[in-house]
Amino acid sequence: MARKCKYCYTKANDNDTLCSICKIDINKDKKELTKEEKKLWYCCRTLSLIGFLAALGGLIGVVGAIVASVGLAGDGKNSLIIVIINLILGIAFFIFGISLSRYKQWCYYGGIVLYSLSIILCIVSFNIIAALFSGLFLYYVASKTSKNILYRQL
Numbered sequence: 001m002a003r004k005c006k007y008c009y010t011k012a013n014d015n016d017t018l019c020s021i022c023k024i025d026i027n028k029d030k031k032e033l034t035k036e037e038k039k040l041w042y043c044c045r046t047l048s049l050i051g052f053l054a055a056l057g058g059l060i061g062v063v064g065a066i067v068a069s070v071g072l073a074g075d076g077k078n079s080l081i082i083v084i085i086n087l088i089l090g091i092a093f094f095i096f097g098i099s100l101s102r103y104k105q106w107c108y109y110g111g112i113v114l115y116s117l118s119i120i121l122c123i124v125s126f127n128i129i130a131a132l133f134s135g136l137f138l139y140y141v142a143s144k145t146s147k148n149i150l151y152r153q154l
């Protein structure tokens, strides 16, 4: 079985104990981490959680859009546009979520665009709680630590 880094959950390098993503020694005990390493660990956990939620939310959005489109037959043009927007956003969030859990570089600006768009759409549709969550996710994805991890600038 391939070894995994216990701090960022990515596949560990076979001939190097230093993780290529979070730059923490995978043999290092959690108690021995420096303050800076703990910050990276926390950020990696948050990013992978956001990635998981984004993929799940995207999937729910796609299913919801398909279900809505079935009940849409004969309905107005406006609702069809909303279904299409939901479908596209759902697919985008699903791909983003999977990529973020792999710490892909494009997820930094991709996440900023997607969550900003999501905030605007939530505010327009008066979904304030969802807007607040999108804002929170945006705050984490757009953080400096997150950029350093995604751009491998540690």
Ligand SMILES: [Zn+2]
Pocket: 005, 006, 007, 008, 009, 010, 019, 020, 021, 022, 023, 024
């Ligand atoms: Zn790691």
